[in-house]
Amino acid sequence: MNGHGTLQRRRRHVALAGVTLALALLLAAATTGEPGSAQAPLVLKIATRAPFGSPEALHVEAFAHHIARSGSGLVEVRRFYDGALGEPAALLERVAEGTLQAVSVDLSDLARRSPAAEVLTAPGVFRDRRAALRALQRGLPDALGAMLEREGLVLGGFGRVDMEVWFSRARFEKPAAARGWRMAQPASEAERGLSEALGAQLLEVGLAQAPPMDDASGIELLSATPIAAVAAGLDRGASHVQLSDHALSASVFIYSKRWFEGLPEQLRKQLSPLPASIFEDARAAEMAMRDEILAALRARGVSVHAPGRAERRRFDRLYRSQSLARARATRPDGSRLLRAARGR
Amino acid sequence: MTASPIFLVARWRWGKLTGSAIVTTSTSQLHSRIEASGRLRRTLAWPHRGPSPGLGALLTALPLIAACATAGTRAPATSATKPTGAGPTAKPQAPTPATGWATRATPEALAGLIAEARGGCEAEAPQASACTELARVHHFALLAAADSAEVAVADGSGTQAPAANDHAAAGLAAAERALQLLAPELAGALGQPSAAPALPAIDRAHGQALYLWAVHRLQQARKDGFAQLSLWTPAVSAALEACRDSDPTLDHGGPERLLGMLRARPPSPLRRDLKASRAHFERALTVAPNYLITHVRFAEYYAVAAHEPALFAAELRRVLEADSGADGSVRPENELARKKARALLGRASELFE
Numbered sequence: 001m002n003g004h005g006t007l008q009r010r011r012r013h014v015a016l017a018g019v020t021l022a023l024a025l026l027l028a029a030a031t032t033g034e035p036g037s038a039q040a041p042l043v044l045k046i047a048t049r050a051p052f053g054s055p056e057a058l059h060v061e062a063f064a065h066h067i068a069r070s071g072s073g074l075v076e077v078r079r080f081y082d083g084a085l086g087e088p089a090a091l092l093e094r095v096a097e098g099t100l101q102a103v104s105v106d107l108s109d110l111a112r113r114s115p116a117a118e119v120l121t122a123p124g125v126f127r128d129r130r131a132a133l134r135a136l137q138r139g140l141p142d143a144l145g146a147m148l149e150r151e152g153l154v155l156g157g158f159g160r161v162d163m164e165v166w167f168s169r170a171r172f173e174k175p176a177a178a179r180g181w182r183m184a185q186p187a188s189e190a191e192r193g194l195s196e197a198l199g200a201q202l203l204e205v206g207l208a209q210a211p212p213m214d215d216a217s218g219i220e221l222l223s224a225t226p227i228a229a230v231a232a233g234l235d236r237g238a239s240h241v242q243l244s245d246h247a248l249s250a251s252v253f254i255y256s257k258r259w260f261e262g263l264p265e266q267l268r269k270q271l272s273p274l275p276a277s278i279f280e281d282a283r284a285a286e287m288a289m290r291d292e293i294l295a296a297l298r299a300r301g302v303s304v305h306a307p308g309r310a311e312r313r314r315f316d317r318l319y320r321s322q323s324l325a326r327a328r329a330t331r332p333d334g335s336r337l338l339r340a341a342r343g344r
Numbered sequence: 345m346t347a348s349p350i351f352l353v354a355r356w357r358w359g360k361l362t363g364s365a366i367v368t369t370s371t372s373q374l375h376s377r378i379e380a381s382g383r384l385r386r387t388l389a390w391p392h393r394g395p396s397p398g399l400g401a402l403l404t405a406l407p408l409i410a411a412c413a414t415a416g417t418r419a420p421a422t423s424a425t426k427p428t429g430a431g432p433t434a435k436p437q438a439p440t441p442a443t444g445w446a447t448r449a450t451p452e453a454l455a456g457l458i459a460e461a462r463g464g465c466e467a468e469a470p471q472a473s474a475c476t477e478l479a480r481v482h483h484f485a486l487l488a489a490a491d492s493a494e495v496a497v498a499d500g501s502g503t504q505a506p507a508a509n510d511h512a513a514a515g516l517a518a519a520e521r522a523l524q525l526l527a528p529e530l531a532g533a534l535g536q537p538s539a540a541p542a543l544p545a546i547d548r549a550h551g552q553a554l555y556l557w558a559v560h561r562l563q564q565a566r567k568d569g570f571a572q573l574s575l576w577t578p579a580v581s582a583a584l585e586a587c588r589d590s591d592p593t594l595d596h597g598g599p600e601r602l603l604g605m606l607r608a609r610p611p612s613p614l615r616r617d618l619k620a621s622r623a624h625f626e627r628a629l630t631v632a633p634n635y636l637i638t639h640v641r642f643a644e645y646y647a648v649a650a651h652e653p654a655l656f657a658a659e660l661r662r663v664l665e666a667d668s669g670a671d672g673s674v675r676p677e678n679e680l681a682r683k684k685a686r687a688l689l690g691r692a693s694e695l696f697e
Contacts, residue, residue, distance in 0.1 A: 049613045053570045231574040232612035236539035292571040
């Protein structure tokens with residue numbers, strides 16, 4: 001009896017070892033087969049139009065660092081900065097087609113392809129940057145991810161997160177002050193709606209071509225993050241900055257769905273959703289840059305002021321109507337995104 | 345202060361992108377000799393600010409531009425009878441007094457040149473010419489030192505101030521001093537980063553000092569991070585345009601070359617203008633077609649930004665096939681350009697899809 005039991009146990013051990021070996025082989029095949037292999041790491045090309053060293057690029061570097069650390073050599077991230085692979089619209093098209101694996105683009109660039117995303121950059125959607133960060137980490141990824149998936153895109157996560165402020169030639173403390181002020185041709189419908197609601201006079205050219213504020217026929221008001229405005233020289237001639245933090249300016253990591261679905265499960269989990277913790281240093285650096293820029297503007301004699309409660313209230317109604325208008329214009333996705341942004 | 349992993353990776357990546365390993369010989373010797381001589385104060389701790397300085401490769405190139413500046417209008421006596429390697433519009437090179445400039449490639453000579461110029465610049469009655477000379481010698485030294493700085497970052501040991509930072513800071517100080525002595529109004533206009541600097545008319549005689557200021561200022565801003573780079577870019581661009589208008593042959597088309605680099609990779613995508621970048625490079629090459637560094641920059645900045653691999657390879661092969669010693673006055677710079685071209689060609693598959 002004892003001998004028979006021992007034999008059975010041995011048979012069971014052999015069978016178990018066989019099953020384990022088979023599973024191990026299957027797992028190995030799954031992780032090293034298509035599209036990557038142990039010999040040739042899978043290449044993830046990520047493109048952005050941001051310059052190296054910029055806040056967005058710092059987040060791309062953090063992303064690459066995260067993949068290098070957690071991918072165990074499976075993935076080689078190749079980064080292309082400065083628009084070397086093209087402008088955002090073309091990059092997104094390639095990602096959707098599957099000829100490029102990933103991009104880091106501004107939400108406003110994404111909105112040109114997926115108009116509902118523009119709701120997130122509409123004024124007044126987020127009270128401040130902290131509220132935006134909270135929403136970007138909770139409800140929004142699911143809502144935006146579902147929307148992008150229908151377009152052949154997979155949301156990785158949000159990169160840089162900053163808020164736009166007002167640069168103006170004269171003090172800007174109430175919406176009515178902007179009536180008749182010159183603004184550049186809006187780059188988005190959200191911007192257009194806001195400019196029109198302010199009663200601004202729109203130039204025929206965009207920000208890149210518009211005469212600066214120190215030009216007699218130049219722009220008199222613009223909305224931008226302090227970092228973006230100074231990097232582009234748009235602060236030229238500006239005398240006032242209202243730290244309104246009225247609109248979100250953020251970058252998003254997006255993958256090709258076709259490419260993403262061919263990845264091993266483990267790798268997919270590392271890529272989406274991207275843990276917010278990997279961007280902590282980059283986000284701190286971005287805020288340090290913003291402070292540095294604002295300090296330099298003050299030193300230059302620019303009046304930088306944070307709106308008080310009463311001043312903020314004067315703008316809030318205008319902002320709220322704009323965000324609702326964008327959500328209505330792009331429903332159902334837009335409304336869904338607005339609800340997610342507001343934590344509902 | 346230690347840099348965060350992201351910044352170290354960013355800097356390392358930048359070094360890889362730009363092929364900063366241009367100078368592989370004598371860098372550490374140079375550094376240690378200068379250190380030992382006690383002639384150079386360490387004015388900056390490195391990395392003294394958090395984020396990686398931005399704008400990618402543009403700024404790594406500044407040391408090379410420094411070399412250009414040093415080689416530009418003051419050639420050694422030995423080459424006075426030769427063409428400069430510049431194009432039809434290039435000025436004939438004036439012989440340099442016995443400063444040993446021709447021997448600048450050796451660390452001993454470079455340390456001596458720094459000491460000599462510094463003596464004149466920091467004297468009780470400082471001479472503007474000595475300060476300009478000091479700025480240009482620091483430029484060449486910076487070129488030599490940049491490599492060791494990048495290596496220190498790549499291997500994670502970049503916690504002590506490399507020589508490159510000393511040279512950038514000292515070179516900027518010398519150029520600022522030269523401008524204060526030559527054109528106080530101009531120096532005042534460039535004292536703070538301005539979005540729209542109003543530069544007074546540039547005297548042709550001040551062109552080299554202003555050019556060296558622009559190159560050193562950009563290098564320093566890059567080292568200080570993306571915010572500083574953004575803040576200083578308008579002033580640097582204005583200075584380069586003024587130099588170009590005053591003397592387009594300065595430094596073998598240096599102002600046009602640097603403007604071409606800035607237009608290809610500005611701090612903001614809104615200001616990227618590849619058409620303008622190409623035109624700047626082409627004008628620089630018209631001024632000095634045989635100055636190999638311009639070909640390298642054209643490939644590295646314009647061709648990469650425009651994603652033109654064929655142009656990239658053609659320009660770099662031209663550099664490798666050229667006779668770098670055809671013009672003895674810029675032989676050291678052309679030799680560096682060849683090394684850089686070889687390194688860049690080796691990374692073509694990394695830079696292009």
